[in-house]
Amino acid sequence: MTRSNEPPLSHLDTAGRARMVDVGGKPVTDRRAVAEGRVDVGPEVAAAIRENSLKKGDLLQVARLGGVQAAKRTADLVLLCHPLPLAHIDVEATLEEDCVVLTATVRTAGQTGVEMEALAAVAGAALNVVDMGKSLNPAIEIRSLRVVEKTGGKSGPTRHHA
Amino acid sequence: MTRSNEPPLSHLDTAGRARMVDVGGKPVTDRRAVAEGRVDVGPEVAAAIRENSLKKGDLLQVARLGGVQAAKRTADLVLLCHPLPLAHIDVEATLEEDCVVLTATVRTAGQTGVEMEALAAVAGAALNVVDMGKSLNPAIEIRSLRVVEKTGGKSGPTRHHA
Amino acid sequence: MTRSNEPPLSHLDTAGRARMVDVGGKPVTDRRAVAEGRVDVGPEVAAAIRENSLKKGDLLQVARLGGVQAAKRTADLVLLCHPLPLAHIDVEATLEEDCVVLTATVRTAGQTGVEMEALAAVAGAALNVVDMGKSLNPAIEIRSLRVVEKTGGKSGPTRHHA
Amino acid sequence: MTRSNEPPLSHLDTAGRARMVDVGGKPVTDRRAVAEGRVDVGPEVAAAIRENSLKKGDLLQVARLGGVQAAKRTADLVLLCHPLPLAHIDVEATLEEDCVVLTATVRTAGQTGVEMEALAAVAGAALNVVDMGKSLNPAIEIRSLRVVEKTGGKSGPTRHHA
Amino acid sequence: MTRSNEPPLSHLDTAGRARMVDVGGKPVTDRRAVAEGRVDVGPEVAAAIRENSLKKGDLLQVARLGGVQAAKRTADLVLLCHPLPLAHIDVEATLEEDCVVLTATVRTAGQTGVEMEALAAVAGAALNVVDMGKSLNPAIEIRSLRVVEKTGGKSGPTRHHA
């Protein structure tokens, strides 16, 4: 039942085969990454954040803690990410005009970088912002999530400008 | 050691106290939500998606499956979300120019809406897009994630225009 | 290789075999349970809670949110518990003298009671109280965790007095 | 940058796109499935099970409980499975000659069958059998895992003969 | 919409902001912690444990294994805990009079202590004790959970006396 006289079928050969990067040979080094996010909550939710009057509670605090939990779940969410111990997860959430600005910093002593953990943290924080504010404004939009800095590992520090 | 002659301390009173919405009295109905996302991957990653030449494999397929897994983790990521059974999670990922466009549809027979599950699905898919493409373009940006439709429940269908 | 002339070995027979209760025949009804907990934090931590000066942040808020997350993890923690959707998880945390008093209320429309979810919520909240306060007082003791009320299901409401 | 004059690329079109079955329109019914497994542990481990002398403890009890936990994790393991509440998970593990025989029964009131949950339960139980016995016999083989019965849903009871 | 002439709002400034401790600069050392717990099960459940006649099975064995699983979930339950690999989790459960006495020992080679993992282990074990015994005695009370010993890290061994 072997096949011949036929072109290779892409889903059977190795093209496109999902594969994790093998970091087994890399040294354990101190690695750090920073990601940022912006969520447009609109004026009504922004005012409610300032007055701390949202019925589900303190949006900025819940967003920070939700971001921390999301970073811990990175390997569940990102299929080809390595499960890693983390030495620090910090999520800051502040209000600027009608926008919640999120910054996450993640650190590990590991064999691979933690930029996806930092990005997962801001994504998780952003999801919590939407959840806390959606009864007042069902059209909240997560506007930007991106890695802004990565240090440790062979390539040295890199900083991404928008 | 009771306190008097002092103004109430906000972190001790109920202002800002995180509280989940009690949906215990709501009927179980068929509920559905749709969320959309856009990830700017840049021309080099877009070309690699078209050629299916990314070293970590088929970005669009991994993004879809990562989005499905993220929807299942919604209550872990969003602190005040209810854990729910889900009747359907569909994540579509397509390439338009230099952008990966994501659409997630989630359905449940439950007591509360699933817009956060749909939004978590596109957020999770977007994280996988970044992870698959970041070796070619470390500056990939998740540009937009938002709920676009919600049906079921007391308020009837709602559609959010950008 | 069958065995004879020997007494039955307890670990091979059914005595002590772990078994989940089959609730498959029970109706889906509205069920609710309440659990309470007390954590002795000592005067130094109690003062820091009042002044909101703990270096890890707002202990009562983190305890509430940690309790909510623990309720969602009940079936992971309690081996013979059923995985359930939950319609409400509420965790209150207040300071009384040198003690953090915790109350969790959990509600579901399901085939089995949620007293373990309520107890997991107060246990999880109590763990967070210890974690937030341990740098100031490493001897914090969780003093009591118990179910105090259970309604729904065939046996009608029950209330447990200490 | 639209494409023309080119054959469709299979990874970009819908062929092979991973998709969950939408069970949103199905009624909630009582569903039940049974799966079976066999693990060849060899004579040395079999004797140690009979004598309850394995250094990691009671293999059959740990296998049963590990199977229950695996059933709860089905939607994490099986990417296109629906997350479901479960009304019963029963895992039996017995020793027959040099083989641990596993049977799992899972029940739900839901919109879709639970055969994957039953199969995950025997797979999980089998993994625990290997883990408990591997210091005595590193070549333990899981010989068979399969669904043997499924009831509930539109197709009526089905029974699979080996 | 910038703010002026107003006192700082506590939930917007850094007071009370939840923050994880950054252990990124700490050396990886062998760390160990011990926690203890006591659960008053009452005479009827105690007798059933001695006779191994509880309908849900061997309470002490399930409690031990449930405690091990809870230790693995520490970072999910305790919001500001670091996710860590663990080198050992041991949970002992014994019956003394009408009380189940629990002791958990956890060990890691890591950058931070594991006292919360040990405490989560006894909390998880205690939850399983309640679950196994609650059909006989719905008023079981978890009486005490506390860290009793911590070694490794800069501060040297510490032992907490009740």
Next chain:
Amino acid sequence: MTRSNEPPLSHLDTAGRARMVDVGGKPVTDRRAVAEGRVDVGPEVAAAIRENSLKKGDLLQVARLGGVQAAKRTADLVLLCHPLPLAHIDVEATLEEDCVVLTATVRTAGQTGVEMEALAAVAGAALNVVDMGKSLNPAIEIRSLRVVEKTGGKSGPTRHHA
């Protein structure tokens, strides 16, 4: 209420007590394990895999990714396994005649081997094979899952022949 004049009850003494191996004293070394699996899918499913016409999508790709996710969940599934970071998880799935052949390779820098992670990966991949093919063939059988190679740690490389 102490006991005397009675034989020791096995469930109360230490025989059979579940206990994790303490690897706290072991060095961190590069460890690697390989496991293999075979799933008999039958001719109809095999043909559909070749034609990529299964309604749930590309079976081999989903199996690979499901195997990766299962490896990450090993400590949840296998009760006495240590939670570990992983440096690589690779799952290959190929079609040979009517059989899906699975090979998983897992690597870590850790204090204990990863053979259970490799076996969990092939078990998870096999569960996904069944799930993807079961609408065409409800009698798919997982035929064999076993560890085939383990390197690193004190005992040096070992290879298990079938």
